[in-house]
Amino acid sequence: MKYDYLVVGAGLYGAVFAQVAKEKGKSVLVIDKRNHIAGNVYTEEIEGINVHKYGAHIFHTNNKKVWEYITKFAEFNRFTNSPVANYKGELYSLPFNMYTFNKMWGVVTPQEAAAKIEEQKAAAGITEPKNLEEQAISLVGTDIYEKLVKGYTEKQWGRPCNELPAFIIKRLPVRLTFDNNYFNALYQGIPMGGYTKMVENLLEGIEVRVGEDYLEKKAEYDAMAEKIVYTGAIDAYFDYRLGALEYRSVRFENEVLNMPNFQGNAAVNYTDAETPWTRIIEHKWFEFGDQPKTVISREYSSEWKLGDEPYYPVNDEKNGNLYAEYKKLADAESNIIFGGRLGEYKYYDMDAVIASALDMCEKELA
Numbered sequence: 001m002k003y004d005y006l007v008v009g010a011g012l013y014g015a016v017f018a019q020v021a022k023e024k025g026k027s028v029l030v031i032d033k034r035n036h037i038a039g040n041v042y043t044e045e046i047e048g049i050n051v052h053k054y055g056a057h058i059f060h061t062n063n064k065k066v067w068e069y070i071t072k073f074a075e076f077n078r079f080t081n082s083p084v085a086n087y088k089g090e091l092y093s094l095p096f097n098m099y100t101f102n103k104m105w106g107v108v109t110p111q112e113a114a115a116k117i118e119e120q121k122a123a124a125g126i127t128e129p130k131n132l133e134e135q136a137i138s139l140v141g142t143d144i145y146e147k148l149v150k151g152y153t154e155k156q157w158g159r160p161c162n163e164l165p166a167f168i169i170k171r172l173p174v175r176l177t178f179d180n181n182y183f184n185a186l187y188q189g190i191p192m193g194g195y196t197k198m199v200e201n202l203l204e205g206i207e208v209r210v211g212e213d214y215l216e217k218k219a220e221y222d223a224m225a226e227k228i229v230y231t232g233a234i235d236a237y238f239d240y241r242l243g244a245l246e247y248r249s250v251r252f253e254n255e256v257l258n259m260p261n262f263q264g265n266a267a268v269n270y271t272d273a274e275t276p277w278t279r280i281i282e283h284k285w286f287e288f289g290d291q292p293k294t295v296i297s298r299e300y301s302s303e304w305k306l307g308d309e310p311y312y313p314v315n316d317e318k319n320g321n322l323y324a325e326y327k328k329l330a331d332a333e334s335n336i337i338f339g340g341r342l343g344e345y346k347y348y349d350m351d352a353v354i355a356s357a358l359d360m361c362e363k364e365l366a
């Protein structure tokens with residue numbers, strides 16, 4: 001028997017497509033080359049804590065349709081993302097808001113804070129920023145740049161801010177209110193019980209095989225289905241024949257600590273240049289955990305090379321052009337849909353990837 005669809009990749013895109021296809025009466029097989037489902041939103045339980053194995057994931061959206069869809073498969077808690085910045089032991093609220101400005105300068109009113117920022121911007125005298133450093137100073141002044149932007153950004157990009165292009169930070173959110181909520185989203189939270197459980201619910205009743213690499217047995221798999229939904233890397237599909245698309249990578253160092261509370265917050269950014277990691281995630285606080293132990297992940301920015309885990313696509317001209325060439329090849333293939341962050345070489349937040357999969361379902365399964 002042939003399946004109607006073979007879905008390559010059990011991440012969010014693949015799982016949503018499979019769920020809707022099954023609901024529409026289609027037969028679906030989902031495979032993933034990893035030994036687990038859920039793709040990059042995978043959470044693994046360690047010491048009773050749901051650990052975000054491929055980086056911290058906070059669900060946030062203004063898209064009501066996506067929210068109504070995904071909440072059929074998980075109940076979300078009331079987690080609000082309020083990261084803390086640690087600059088050489090001084091703690092600041094993020095995103096930049098009245099708590100940050102009060103700690104930085106002792107200002108109390110929004111008027112005082114605005115005046116301080118304007119004073120520093122004027123003193124810097126930058127009219128046309130030539131690089132990221134000048135761009136940041138022209139947006140938030142020197143103190144915030146020096147303590148909260150410079151070191152963090154240089155660790156992220158592995159280059160000094162005055163050698164980075166200005167366009168990387170078009171704007172820096174400045175709030176003249178006492179609001180620590182990082183996202184301005186209507187809906188926000190963490191699926192109770194972890195993301196893996198949510199994806200398990202999406203895939204309920206669907207045949208799933210993990211530890212199966214489509215590209216290793218492509219002909220065999222192609223013969224098994226009428227149509228393929230491919231959410232792996234587009235350049236890998238074409239055996240890198242035009243060259244490899246580049247990514248930025250992150251390295252995670254996980255540690256179980258024999259204490260109930262390490263840093264009192266889910267995310268603490270280390271904004272000085274000397275601390276080698278960019279931030280520490282303490283996973284239990286995504287779900288207000290009361291376990292006796294805690295699990296932390298130190299995050300390091302790292303250069304990416306072929307074979308490393310691809311995280312963030314590089315949105316420059318070179319990679320944009322290369323992707324456009326691969327896209328032409330993809331469009332010429334028959335019976336296959338390329339989707340998701342790797343298939344479309346695109347940074348997607350979770351809500352955007354769900355929306356994209358739902359749109360595809362509307363077109364494909366109408």
Ligand SMILES: Cc1cc2nc3c(=O)[nH]c(=O)nc-3n(C[C@H](O)[C@H](O)[C@H](O)COP(=O)(O)OP(=O)(O)OC[C@H]3O[C@@H](n4cnc5c(N)ncnc54)[C@H](O)[C@@H]3O)c2cc1C
Pocket residue numbers: 008009010011012013014031032033034038039040041054055056057058059060212213214215216231232233250311312339340341342348349350351353
């Ligand atoms: C560090 C980091 C943090 C993030 N934090 C947030 C956040 O806080 N909030 C938010 O909204 N979004 C966040 N995101 C984005 C989120 O991770 C993505 O939106 C989502 O994971 C995309 O789902 P996907 O299905 O497209 O891709 P993936 O989850 O990568 O799924 C693709 C799957 O395909 C499988 N695959 C690939 N090739 C093959 C093959 N040849 N054969 C079989 N299987 C294959 C892979 O193993 C993988 O499981 C973050 C992303 C990163 C990198």
